[in-house]
Structures are given as structure tokens and as C-alpha cells.
Amino acid sequence: MPSKKILIIAEVFSENLGDGVIYESLRNSIIKNHPKYIINKIDLSGNKDWCSHISTSTSTSTSTSTSTILLQKLKKIPxxxxxxxxxxxxxxxxxxxxxxxxxxxxxxxxxxxxGGQLFTDNNFGFPPKIFDVYRLCKKYKKPLYILGCGVGDHWSLPAKFMYQKVINYARFISVRDESSRKNIFKYTKVNSVTHPDFGFSINRNNLISKENEGSILYLNLQPLEDFKYFVPTLKELTESAYFDFWENIIKVCYCNYQISLITNGHIDDYNVVVRLYNRLLANGYEKxxxxxxxxxxxxxxxxxKNCNYIISTRMHAGIIAYSLGKxxxxxxxxxxxxxxxxxMTNRSDIVLDSSxxxxxxxxxxIESLFNNSIKAQGxxxxxxxxxxDEILKNNLTY
Structure with missing residues (x-):
């Protein structure tokens, strides 16, 4: 009997590398439970590879074209x-x-x-793409599975129409948290099952890679604009004040930790980190x-893998670190x-609120929060x- 061909459609080549981590984790999990399946992939946003993300330019808006600046400003209007x-x-x-x-x-x-927060409607980016996947699956009579996705709590009428069609057609649905399960049921009355984000399984073959002994602290951050978009109470916060927050962490940790700045790969994140880094050097934080x-x-x-501690705003930088025993x-x-x-943890004291x-x-x-994060980690x-594994083994069959 020929091997079955599974096509994963996800944000495979996103510039935010956390999305790629989700894809790799899902792929590895399927292979673990169905070793005879052949896995192929499609990037939901149309990217073919990472080539368009390779540039290490650190240019900021001062060297960006006027048209690009205008486009970025217009895209801030919902x-x-x-x-x-x-x-x-x-x-x-x-x-x-x-x-x-x-x-x-x-x-x-x-x-x-x-994987990923795909069933959302923040900018109507995903609904038409996912709807087109459904139309092609229906046309060619292919079974559709929705696995480990996040589901937003607000769908516009067009998004609701599209997502309802997709979800009602799907043979099986799992989501990555209880809130997503409730959101699917609220909009479609369709039941789904929950399991932790696939990213937590990235180190499945070696759960704790090594003893977490050392003092290397990574700070992972993203543009302040991301916070402002989702957290209205931060509308008045300036980038200078945002940097003050991070510089204070560096100040109190400077003597106890080797500190390094890191991003998830997105060029906008990197540009922000470079600006913070230059400010830190100017203020005497040469280490x-x-x-x-x-x-x-x-x-x-x-x-x-090289750090022992991480304070992270990008979710999957933290998930990767947690999976590696950090x-x-x-x-x-x-x-x-x-x-x-x-x-993942069944605890509400792991995550810091944006306030x-x-x-x-x-x-x-800070050290108390670090200690909280490793309780029952393994x-x-x-x-x-x-x-x-149990969900994939029992439900990704046909």
C-alpha cells in the first residue's frame, strides 16, 4: 500500500520564526505518530522560502521610502x-x-x-486564504483537519461566514487552548479538543537538553506598536518609556547575569532591538x-539553547526556551x-500582564518569576x- 500524503498548510516561512517553529513541531509530531505518512507543505501567505527574510539590514524609518512609511501608517487604521x-x-x-x-x-x-493563531480576524488576512483552502478541499473531495490552531474572539460577518464553512467541513478539530475551544463553539456550535501549542514539543526527543546552570539572560522584545494595537491602555506609552522598562531590567540584573538581546527574526523586531542596544551602549552598558x-x-x-533565562514578549521565544528547560x-x-x-501550565502566575x-x-x-516558571516543568x-501524540495517533487517520 502506498504511503499517504499529508499536506500541511501553515505559516511555514513567516518572518516571525515562531510560526516556522510551530510548523516544524507539527510536522515532527505527525511523523512520530504516523511514520509512513509523507509530509508536504504550503505557506498560507504565499511565501516560497525564507529568502525574502535573509537581509540583515538594520535600517529604520529614517531610511525607508516615503511610500513605505505612508503604507505603514495607513495599515494602522483598522x-x-x-x-x-x-x-x-x-x-x-x-x-x-x-x-x-x-x-x-x-x-x-x-x-x-x-498551528498558530490562524482562525482570527484582526485584519482579515487569514479568512479568505483559509476559505480558499476549504473550497479546494471540497472541490477535490479531500478530508480537512484543523490541528492546534488558536481562535480569536471576534469575527466580522464575512469572516464568520467563511470560517463556519471551513469548520463545518473539517473532519477533526483541535485547538491550542480552552479559550479557542469556547470561541469555536460560540460561533459554530462545533466541538473541538484542546492540547498545548505544538511548539512545546519542539524538543520532544530530549525534553531537558542539559542542566540549566549558568547566568546567561536573554531579553526578547518586539515593537511597542504591537502592544498598543492590542492594549488600548498603552496608547500613550512612548518608545523611550518602553526602553526605560528594559533598561531597568538590565540595570538590576547587570551584576548577576550575562545579558543579551534577541529577536524572533522579524526585521521590525530587530530594528527596535538595535535602537535599544545603541541606547544601552551610550548609557554605559558595554557588557x-x-x-x-x-x-x-x-x-x-x-x-x-545558549541561554539559561529569558524574558520574552514574543510567545514562541518563550515556548522554545521552556521546551529546552530554561x-x-x-x-x-x-x-x-x-x-x-x-x-500548558494550568497556572495564571507565569505570564506578566502588559501593564x-x-x-x-x-x-x-524577576528571580521569583523565573523560579515560578520551572515548577513542574518536566x-x-x-x-x-x-x-x-494521543490526539494525532487516534484522529489523524482516514
Whole structure:
């Protein structure tokens, strides 16, 4: 009997490398439980590889073209942002993607939409793409599975129409947290099962890679604009004040830790970190280092292997670190962060609320939070992997 071909559709080549980590974790989990399956992939946003993300430019808005600056400003207006993403998909990207999508879906035995906060409607970026996946699956009579996705709590009417079609067609649905399960049921009355984010299984073959002995502290951060978009109470916070928060952490940790700045790979994140790094050097923090910008998921994982502690705003930098046995302090900029960590640890005291950006953390507070993060860490990781394996083994069959 020939091997079954599984097509995973996800944010495979996203510039935010956390998405690539999710894909690799899902792929490895399927192979572990179904070693005879052949896995192929499609990037949901139409990227073919990481080539477009390789540039290590650190240019900021001062050297960006006027048209690019104008576009970025327009995309901050919610309705214009949705119009932009709708136009970009239907007028540009869809035409380029469809020949490959048709060929791969037509020649696969089953389709998996897998991992990440895909069933959301922040900018209408995902609904039309996922709807097109459904239309092709239906046309070619291919079974569709939705695995480990996050689900937003607000869908516009067009998104609701599209997602309801997709979810009702799916043969099986799992989501990465209880809030996502409730959101799916709220909009569709369809039941789903929960399990931790696939990223927590990235180190499935060696749960705790080595003893976490050392004093290397990584600080992982992203643009303040991300916080402002999701947290209205931070609208007035300036980048200078944002940097004050991070500089205070460095100040209280400077004598006890070797500190390095790191990003998830996105060029916007890297530009912000470079600005912070330059400010730190100007203020006399010469021992702080800057990690090179990772351009592929395995590079990011290798970087995080070298630290012992991480304070992270990007969710999957923290997830990778946790999976490697590191001490982690996640900072939430979106409720999904709290939901995912709660599903994994069954604790609400792991994640710091975004209001912390207006505070000055003390060294004792930071170290207490680090200690909280590793309570039952090994047990949590084993349970997460066992749950994922059981769900895939029993439900990804046809």
C-alpha cells in the first residue's frame, strides 16, 4: 500500500520564526505518530522560502521610502488595514499561489491546517486564504483537519461566514487552548479538543537538553506598536518609556547575569532591538550583547539553547526556551499569550500582564518569576507531548 500524503498548510516561512517553529513541531509530531505518512507543505501567505527574510539590514524609518512609511501608517487604521489585506490577497497573492495550491491539494490524501493563531480576524488576512483552502478541499473531495490552531474572539460577518464553512467541513478539530475551544463553539456550535501549542514539543526527543546552570539572560522584545494595537491602555506609552522598562531590567540584573538581546527574526523586531542596544551602549552598558538576527527556525532554536533565562514578549521565544528547560518570563501583549501558557501550565502566575511596562521590576521579583516558571516543568512537557501524540495517533487517520 502506498504511503499517504499529508499536506500541511501553515505559516511555514513567516518572518516571525515562531510560526516556522510551530510548523516544524507539527510536522515532527505527525511523523512520530504516523511514520509512513509523507509530509508536504504550503505557506498560507504565499511565501516560497525564507529568502525574502535573509537581509540583515538594520535600517529604520529614517531610511525607508516615503511610500513605505505612508503604507505603514495607513495599515494602522483598522478598516484600511483590512482593505489592504483583502486587496493584496485577491488581486495579487492568490493568482500566484493557486496553481501550486491546486496541484498539491489535488495530489494529497489529506489536508491539515495547522498551528498558530490562524482562525482570527484582526485584519482579515487569514479568512479568505483559509476559505480558499476549504473550497479546494471540497472541490477535490479531500478530508480537512484543523490541528492546534488558536481562535480569536471576534469575527466580522464575512469572516464568520467563511470560517463556519471551513469548520463545518473539517473532519477533526483541535485547538491550542480552552479559550479557542469556547470561541469555536460560540460561533459554530462545533466541538473541538484542546492540547498545548505544538511548539512545546519542539524538543520532544530530549525534553531537558542539559542542566540549566549558568547566568546567561536573554531579553526578547518586539515593537511597542504591537502592544498598543492590542492594549488600548498603552496608547500613550512612548518608545523611550518602553526602553526605560528594559533598561531597568538590565540595570538590576547587570551584576548577576550575562545579558543579551534577541529577536524572533522579524526585521521590525530587530530594528527596535538595535535602537535599544545603541541606547544601552551610550548609557554605559558595554557588557550587553546583541544576538545576530536569526533567519530560520533552527537558527532561533540554537540561539535560545545558549541561554539559561529569558524574558520574552514574543510567545514562541518563550515556548522554545521552556521546551529546552530554561527559566522563562513571558510578557503578554495579546490574550492569546495568557491562554496558551494557561493551557500548558494550568497556572495564571507565569505570564506578566502588559501593564508591567509602566513599572520597574526588582531583581527579587524577576528571580521569583523565573523560579515560578520551572515548577513542574518536566512533567508539563511530558504531559503536553503525550496529549499531542494521543490526539494525532487516534484522529489523524482516514
Amino acid at each position: 478598516i484600511l488595514k483590512k482593505i489592504y489585506y483583502t486587496y493584496n490577497w485577491y488581486a495579487k497573492t492568490q493568482k500566484a499561489c493557486f496553481p501550486d495550491w491546486v496541484f498539491q491539494i489535488k495530489n494529497s490524501d489529506a489536508i491539515v491546517i495547522g 550587553v550583547t546583541l544576538q545576530p538576527r536569526a533567519t530560520k527556525p533552527d537558527e532561533l532554536i540554537e540561539q535560545i 527559566c522563562v518570563i513571558p510578557i503578554s501583549w495579546d490574550q492569546k499569550v495568557n491562554n496558551v501558557w494557561l493551557e 508591567v511596562l509602566n513599572k520597574k521590576l526588582t531583581l527579587s521579583e 512533567t508539563n512537557l511530558k504531559n503536553a507531548i503525550n496529549t499531542i
